[in-house]
Amino acid sequence: MILDNRKGLPYIASPEAQSTCHATKQHIMKGELDTAISAAKKAGSLALQSFGSLNQTEIQPKDYKDFVTDVDKACENCIASEISRAFPQDSMLCEEGYVTSGSSGRQWIVDPLDGTLNFIHSFPVFSISIALSGPDGDLMTGVVYQPVLDELFTAEKGKGAFLNGNPIRVSSRLDPEHFLIATGLPFKEYHYLDAYVSMLREVIHGSAGIRRAGSAAIDLAYTACGRFDAFWEYKLFPWDYSAGVLLVREAGGIVTGFNGDSAIGNHHSIIAGTGATHPQLLDMARKHFREHLQMNRES
Ligand code: IPD
Numbered sequence: 430m431i432l433d434n435r436k437g438l439p440y441i442a443s444p445e446a447q448s449t450c451h452a453t454k455q456h457i458m459k460g461e462l463d464t465a466i467s468a469a470k471k472a473g474s475l476a477l478q479s480f481g482s483l484n485q486t487e488i489q490p491k492d493y494k495d496f497v498t499d500v501d502k503a504c505e506n507c508i509a510s511e512i513s514r515a516f517p518q519d520s521m522l523c524e525e526g527y528v529t530s531g532s533s534g535r536q537w538i539v540d541p542l543d544g545t546l547n548f549i550h551s552f553p554v555f556s557i558s559i560a561l562s563g564p565d566g567d568l569m570t571g572v573v574y575q576p577v578l579d580e581l582f583t584a585e586k587g588k589g590a591f592l593n594g595n596p597i598r599v600s601s602r603l604d605p606e607h608f609l610i611a612t613g614l615p616f617k618e619y620h621y622l623d624a625y626v627s628m629l630r631e632v633i634h635g636s637a638g639i640r641r642a643g644s645a646a647i648d649l650a651y652t653a654c655g656r657f658d659a660f661w662e663y664k665l666f667p668w669d670y671s672a673g674v675l676l677v678r679e680a681g682g683i684v685t686g687f688n689g690d691s692a693i694g695n696h697h698s699i700i701a702g703t704g705a706t707h708p709q710l711l712d713m714a715r716k717h718f719r720e721h722l723q724m725n726r727e728s
């Protein structure tokens with residue numbers, strides 16, 4: 430049974446999405462990584478077609494300060510049909526509601542458009558994020574695609590991380606005065622705003638600069654390839670970070686929750702960095718978010 434995970438209703442792909450995404454009419458058997466790449470690139474083309482020309486009727490409120498567009502939905506339909514056709518035995522967890530259960534124990538975790546607010550504002554930073562976790566919950570495959578730059582970040586467990594086919598590594602910078610650190614600002618929940626701002630103040634003192642790009646998947650991909658020295662954000666969902674976490678780890682980086690736990694499947698807080706930056710950010714997070722961690726509101 431396929432359910433819309435927000436409304437508990439049967440999920441039906443829109444006619445528009447069914448016609449725009451030609452999910453391999455003549456299907457050639459591909460492996461997991463190639464399937465994820467193909468799906469991400471098709472979704473990326475869909476997004477680019479509408480980028481900069483979205484009109485108000487294509488934007489719907491989903492929650493307080495949280496929006497979805499027809500493009501998010503079309504991308505999700507495209508990715509879901511491509512993946513479920515190739516791997517019908519796997520389950521799927523997609524942000525905009527496509528959720529299926531499968532018999533394999535494996536799960537695809539999909540953010541069809543990460544950076545929706547940027548997309549709505551024609552700010553050219555958004556991505557498609559697709560991950561596969563195995564029966565033990567370990568991340569097996571991760572793809573983050575940034576269509577505006579045609580940059581494809583890929584990783585498979587134990588096989589390294591790549592940008593457009595070239596191996597990538599996390600940064601080797603050691604001097605905080607040179608660190609460029611990415612973050613996600615609180616925007617709709619405020620109970621941790623003070624903790625966040627006090628940590629931000631400390632990171633400002635301990636870095637050359639901070640960026641808030643607006644796509645957690647890109648923040649993680651850029652950490653994996655050394656553009657950023659680290660990334661932290663308190664409230665995220667598995668579709669935001671799963672692919673990016675595998676990228677960072679396969680590129681030699683470290684990822685944990687704010688409590689230091691590396692089993693991040695259940696965590697909504699993320700610290701990703703290098704051997705130099707991760708311990709520093711983790712110390713700060715434990716200090717500034719101590720109350721929240723003790724109350725076990727978030728890990
Ligand atoms: C958002 C982006 C953003 C992060 C938010 C996410 P969306 O995802 O990743 O950078 O700060 O927490 O919700 O809604 O654009 O897919």
Ligand code: CA
Pocket residue numbers: 540542543544645668669
């Ligand atoms: Ca997201």
Ligand code: CA
Pocket residue numbers: 501524540541542543544545
């Ligand atoms: Ca999204």
